[in-house]
Amino acid sequence: MELANLAKCLLLGLIILGTQIHGNKGCFEAERLALLNFKKFVVSDGADADHLLSSWVDDSMSDCCKWERVTCNSTTSHMIELFLNNTRQHDIDSESLFDGENIWFIKLSMFQQLKELRNLNLSYNEIGGFIDYDEGFERLSELKKLETLDLSYNWFNNSILSSLGALTSLKSLILSWNNMRGSFPSKELNSLKNLKILDISVNGFNGSLSLEGFERLEDLDISYNQFDKSILSSLGALTLLRTLKIGWNDMEGSFPVQELNNLKNLEILDISYNGFNGSLSLEGNFISHLICYFYW
């Protein structure tokens, strides 16, 4: 009897051990398939399939934790970082990245299997959008550990914004150099309670910018948009801000220093290339830590 129990115990132990060690290929099958799925989009439209993501091979013995642009946690073998920036390897200094000639679309739901992902970089890809907005975004909420999402240098428009609110663990959201315009939909994103870094620079945003619910922001970049001076009063509530960049917008007249008086942690303020005039008298409290600002 006792021997039988011992045998059961051993067997159970082996089964548990067996499910944790997944062969000798290291990575998880679902994560491997997700990457292969992404590669299909990368090499579509005549992109050079032979040299792009060449270590990502469709071979079940291949350890996808060792593939280029992938970082796994060495204990769990789950993917934690994906550097999918510039996957088509454009010359990023050339003009062609911005001519809109090679826009492509991806399926967002393919990332849903990467449940341990912390850092996803999709910048410099000329991606025009997602082909599965509705279902894709719903499933994005399964990325419960994602802290950094860089979507810069693509052709995304505002329609992706409403659903990024599902990524509640995000600390850093980079949306610069995209095709977004009109007013910034703050309400749809204020579920991002952990957000510390928000970069919406180089888009066409204008109108009001109420950032209620974004009080944890430490680093805000709204440069190169069409905001006017009226937005500054709402920024005064972001008291943890250390960096504020508002250059290259449509602000004019005197600079309303008093609106930013509460920003006692501010270290970097960039207000350059607006239409500000007059002298800048830095009297308020907010300059106590200020180490650097640019005027014109």
Ligand SMILES: *[C@@H]1O[C@H](CO)[C@@H](O)[C@H](O)[C@H]1NC(C)=O
């Ligand atoms: C890897 O995963 C283990 C277990 O979940 C965790 O304790 C550790 O901090 C992780 N390491 C990294 C580098 O993420």
Ligand SMILES: *[C@@H]1O[C@H](CO)[C@@H](O)[C@H](O)[C@H]1NC(C)=O
């Ligand atoms: C992707 O970005 C990382 C930094 O996040 C950089 O080290 C790497 O060189 C970039 N890869 C390409 C192909 O641009």
Ligand SMILES: *[C@@H]1O[C@H](CO)[C@@H](O)[C@H](O)[C@H]1NC(C)=O
């Ligand atoms: C993403 O990759 C780009 C291009 O290589 C790099 O400049 C940027 O810093 C990366 N983003 C993050 C958040 O590391």
Ligand SMILES: *[C@@H]1O[C@H](CO)[C@@H](O)[C@H](O)[C@H]1NC(C)=O
């Ligand atoms: C945003 O881009 C998607 C994909 O290209 C397109 O279907 C949609 O009409 C665009 N929406 C706006 C408001 O431009």
Ligand SMILES: *[C@@H]1O[C@H](CO)[C@@H](O)[C@H](O)[C@H]1NC(C)=O
């Ligand atoms: C904002 O820009 C849009 C075009 O993108 C324009 O239709 C609208 O009138 C602008 N609103 C303001 C307040 O400037």
